[in-house]
Amino acid sequence: MSIASRAKKVASFVLPLMIWVGVWAALPHLNLIDPSFLPSPTAVVIALEKLAVQLSFYQDLGATVYRSIAGLVLGMVIGVPLGxxxxxxxxxEGFFGPIVKSTYSLPKTALVPLLMLWFGIGSTTSILAITLSTVLPMIIYTYHAVQDTPRILLWSARCMGTSPRDVMRLVQLPASMHGILTGARIALGFSFVIAVAAEMIAAKVGIGKLIFMFGENGAYDYMFAAVVAIVAVACLVDALLVMLTDYLLRWQGRSNAEI
Structure with missing residues (x-):
């Protein structure tokens, strides 16, 4: 990639963020939102700097990331084979299809209080809620990816005497990796959202609990700082997943994530 192309790509990423921050900073000054409820970007940055020197902040951040990744991995381990x-x-398909269709639109956060009664307050409840939110997209994306395997590949493998198990292992799963990893990226977003939501209800540590405490006490600059921190970490994890996807699918000779 040339220097001009890299600069254009960076600008296309940074410019929308700058516009968004500018709008954010302007809203309180225009009296469209009460400044006491929407702190300025400068106040949020100052709060984030203060949080960054506290060890407990990194413990909360690490707990949220651990739960998100653990729930995503469990969702993939269950969802990919099932799909x-x-x-x-x-x-x-006849047995599991109706279950998947009927539960896909169910708000997974609605199950957190029930999971909390069963498993108590802690990581187990959060991880299970995340697993439930990620397993369904993994099932659906894997299902469609496997079904969309080019028929000529299947015919060729069967004509050469390949067993059904080897057709799945050697043909369908490799051909489906793009769809599966796309599903993993979608599920990754769900995992962070559900992690933060579950921690607000059923956790003693975590960014979700931190956001809830700051909001409850009216420390909105710190609340927004915690939100910015977890968004930044989620974007970093997403970028790593995109890099992993491009590496695993390098044999296809194309990039698999444009955004």
Missing amino acids: AWMAVSPRA
Whole structure:
């Protein structure tokens, strides 16, 4: 990639953020929002600097990231095999399909109080809520990715005497990796959202609990600083996942994530 292309890509990322920050800074000055409820970007940066020197802040941040990644991994471990099985087995699709369709639109945060009663306050409740929110997109993306495997690849493998198990392992799963990893990226966003929401209700540590405490006490500059911190970390994890996707799919000769 040339220097001009890199500069253009960086500018296309930075410019919308600058516009958004400018709008944010202007709203209180225009009296459209009470400044006491919407701190300025400068106040948020100062609060973030103060949080950055506290060890407990990194413990909260680490707890949220751990729960998000753990729930995502469990969702993938369950969702990918199940989605692939449903794609090749009418019986599996007939049994699990109605369950997936009926529960996909269910707000997963609604289950947090129930999970809290079963498993108490802590990481287990948050991780299970995240797993439930990530397993469904993984099932759906894997299902469609496996079903969309080019028929010519399947015909060629079967004509060469490849067993059904080897067709799945050697043909369908490699051909489906783009869709599966795209589903993983979508599920990653769900994992951070549910992690923060669950921590507000059923956790003693975590960025969600920190955001709730700051908001409850009226420390809105610190609340926004915690939000900015977890957004930055989520963007970093997403960028790492994009890099991993491009590396794993380098044999396809194309980039798999434009945004």
